[in-house]
Amino acid sequence: MTEQRVSYTLDSTLETVDSAEQAASRIASEAGFDDDEVMRIAMAVREAAVNAVLHGNAYDPGKKVSLAFEQTGGNLVITIRDQGKGLDLEKIPDPLAPENLLKTSGRGIFLIRSFMDEVHISPSQTGTEIKLVKHVHGPSEGVKEASQ
């Protein structure tokens, strides 16, 4: 995998969600992931972008979403940052809990964690940064983590 970095600054719109997904699909494909992995990576990025646009920036036209793709050390590292109030990790429900199965929302972070090898979420008062890592040859034993 050739080391390179691509970054975007995007508006807080639904079009950003589609753009982020398309960029992820293209870059993951160019990085050599197979079709199934490309779909999973693109979906994880889409879900993170949805969180940034809707829950982070709340469609505020004055706030931006930054998106960066970095290919380094055999990993594809994707960073999505919003300018919202900061995600409250304590309030993320377990979508697999019986009482939440029929909820109509709350599955985005779960899907992200399901599809990526590492997920690091860093909320702050000036926004939330979510870093997604996919290993080119899949996770090594004990490496996969899903931090909250």
Added chain:
Amino acid sequence: MKTSTRQVDGVTIVDCSGRITLGEGSVILKDVVRELLSKGQKKILLNLGDVNYIDSSGIGELVSSYTTTNHNGGQLKLLNQTKKIHDLLTITKLLTVFESFDNEDAAVASFK
């Protein structure tokens, strides 16, 4: 996302195609199901065979359509899940919620 509806033995089959995602896709699904319920068509079979993508919002709309139909005394079932949708419903444990079929005749007969 596009939808078309047809009637088979009292069951309304909604043939869906395209993407069920945040925005247009999930809104279309919501509108179609609510319109059917408002017309008293409460046996609804969603044919997902030509749905090539669904995100968490789309999954949420499937759940919403299911619960809304139930609350209106109806039944909503799934037909022809693609592998991608099947995988998503599996990891979200929603396969335990939805009654799903690969065969249209069997699906229609299950409403009787």
